[in-house]
Amino acid sequence: MTISRLGLVVHGGRPQAVAGARTVREWCARHAIGCVDIDVWQDGGGRRHAREEVQAAGGPELIVTLGGDGTFLRGARIAAQNDAMVLGVDVGRVGFLTETPVTEVAQALDAVQAGRSECEERMMLMLRSSRLLEIPVGMEQTLCYGRGPALPPPQPQPRAKAEEDGSWGIPLDVNALNDVVVEKLARDRQVGVGVYISGRLLASYSADGVILATPTGSTAYSFAAGGPVLSPRMRALIFTPVAPHMAFNRTVIANVDEPIALRVLPHSGRAAVSVDGQSRGILEPGDWIGVAAAPRPLRLVRLAPANFYGRLRERMRLTDAPATAADGEAAPVFRPAGPLPDDLRHLHLPPAP
Secondary structure (H helix, E strand, C coil): CCCCEEEEECCCHHHHHHHHHHHHHHHHCCCCCEEEECCCCCCCEEECHHHHHHHHHCCCCCEEEECCHHHHHHHHHHHHCCCEEEEECCCCCCCCCCCCEEHHHHHHHHHHCCCEEEEEEECCCEEEEEECCCCCCHHHHHHHHHCCCCCCCCCCCHHHHCCCCCCCCEEEEEEECCCEEEEEECCCCEEEEEEEEEEEEEEEEEEEEEEECCCHHHCHHHCCCCCCCCCCCEEEEEEECCCCCCCCCCCCEECCCCEEEEECCCCCCCCCEEEEEEEEECCCCEEEEEEEEEECCEEECCCCCCHHHHHHHHHHHCCCCCCCCCCCCCCCCCCCCCCCCHHHHCCCCCCCC
């Protein structure tokens, strides 16, 4: 991959991330590559739309994030606007999305520049809504729980201005890598939503909230709400209710070409909409949003074959029961020493040890 311009998203509250950022800037200077800091916080405390941040950064081909998964998600929303690749440098505590240790960031950039890296694609979500989302005056501080200014409500897609009054809704200029969440605003008032999959009513829910997640987001909020873990290589939409007041409280997994729509029911209270953990607007009774797979995936830089299940075991601390000895042998069947049989050649298998 040839890099002419690099964007840097840094968790400024972590000394390791700040030190790693200096290493990236020095590497760029040695290779005569433009390096621009992408600050998701504007001077003066405001926040910008992702498209504005891409334009301010000059359209970098590679986004490097230094922090945890939250910092990575900030960089991902920038990259999605520019079809840029993302390299996640890990200084966090969970790190499902970031893989490169901060101590190896210079070597990682060398590998990317020399073409020794791979591109892993991750499905993202896009949104349509019955009206433009907005955060009412005076409600931002409540929605953000004291964490600072909220991101601006998403605007219409630039190419879709003519569709704003159509029955297909307004295409919003925002993507989600993890999830889109609709949840109640008041503790004593649940949100009531009708859930439609591929235009057909599945059920109406009274719940604390509902989650629409990607396979990448299956290990985030959806997992905490009792949802399944999906391989990030899959393409599917995951619907998980949060504390529903009904007997059917299971996750439903829709195919990648089956959009899911949520309509806030007349008896419901107001509902908050968040995208990848960031509050983006309020839905009133009668409003709806539609969520579907985005036409373009996010492109991640990988320096070695992905080991999602090893990371899952490590991050979720999947230790064996005391009464069971750990399996220290090589994986059976799928990591043979001999030639690969013809009937297994269509499978995605790890490289031989």
